[in-house]
Amino acid sequence: MATLLHIDTSFNGENSHSRAVTAAFRKAWEAEHPEGTVIYRDLAAEPVPHLGAADLDAGGAAAADRSPEEPAAFESRGRLIEEAERADVILIGAPMYNYSIPSTLKAWLDQVFLVGRTAIAEHPSLAGKRAVVVASRGGSYREGTPQFGNDYVENYLRLILADVFGMDVSFITPELTFAPHVPAMAELVPLFEASRTESFAAAESLAKDLAVQLVA
Numbered sequence: 001m002a003t004l005l006h007i008d009t010s011f012n013g014e015n016s017h018s019r020a021v022t023a024a025f026r027k028a029w030e031a032e033h034p035e036g037t038v039i040y041r042d043l044a045a046e047p048v049p050h051l052g053a054a055d056l057d058a059g060g061a062a063a064a065d066r067s068p069e070e071p072a073a074f075e076s077r078g079r080l081i082e083e084a085e086r087a088d089v090i091l092i093g094a095p096m097y098n099y100s101i102p103s104t105l106k107a108w109l110d111q112v113f114l115v116g117r118t119a120i121a122e123h124p125s126l127a128g129k130r131a132v133v134v135a136s137r138g139g140s141y142r143e144g145t146p147q148f149g150n151d152y153v154e155n156y157l158r159l160i161l162a163d164v165f166g167m168d169v170s171f172i173t174p175e176l177t178f179a180p181h182v183p184a185m186a187e188l189v190p191l192f193e194a195s196r197t198e199s200f201a202a203a204e205s206l207a208k209d210l211a212v213q214l215v216a
């Protein structure tokens with residue numbers, strides 16, 4: 001049975017563009033997998049703890065060398081990793097905050113990044129799985145724009161998810177979401193609207209394509 005791990009991180013609730021697009025992906029995915037399982041994590045509502053020394057040692061030390069606190073620390077870290085390992089597809093809403101990812105998403109990645117298991121391993125446990133990232137942003141960072149090169153969302157997530165974890169990653173980028181609210185960006189509203197329409201279409205078609213690949 002197919003499993004989707006759906007992670008949202010925007011703190012904008014119903015006004016969130018990334019949440020709207022991840023919801024569209026999930027709806028299309030559920031239509032393709034009526035018997036499938038969805039694991040949902042809202043990291044804005046329920047953030048995971050920052051990685052601490054106990055988590056680090058728990059992940060690295062041999063079972064016999066662990067301190068009494070380590071099993072508990074590893075249990076919560078292990079649960080996050082197992083959720084990711086159970087998933088066929090990991091869907092992540094990743095709004096741009098100050099040129100980078102939300103700190104809640106960084107905390108989740110730090111928990112899941114375990115040397116010898118998900119990362120820097122002979123067979124990283126998430127390798128070959130699909131990841132879909134909805135990277136919403138107020139401006140545009142496309143080639144030819146003044147902000148080109150300043151996007152530390154896509155390049156960072158591509159490094160971790162694709163290069164380190166070995167996942168097959170697709171990005172959907174609803175952009176210029178500031179345009180309807182910032183008078184100086186008024187002339188960019190049509191581009192914002194086009195990006196929004198494209199993002200919903202990409203989410204729906206990707207969900208269907210991945211369903212075909214999972215049963216193939």
Ligand SMILES: Cc1cc2nc3c(=O)[nH]c(=O)nc-3n(C[C@H](O)[C@H](O)[C@H](O)COP(=O)(O)O)c2cc1C
Nearest residue numbers: 010012016017018095097098099136137138139177
């Ligand atoms: C704290 C904060 C920092 C932001 N920093 C940036 C930024 O560096 N670049 C940018 O293009 N947009 C930035 N934005 C705008 C968001 O990326 C934009 O509102 C996006 O739509 C957020 O995703 P959401 O709609 O899913 O909440 C920022 C928004 C907030 C709240």
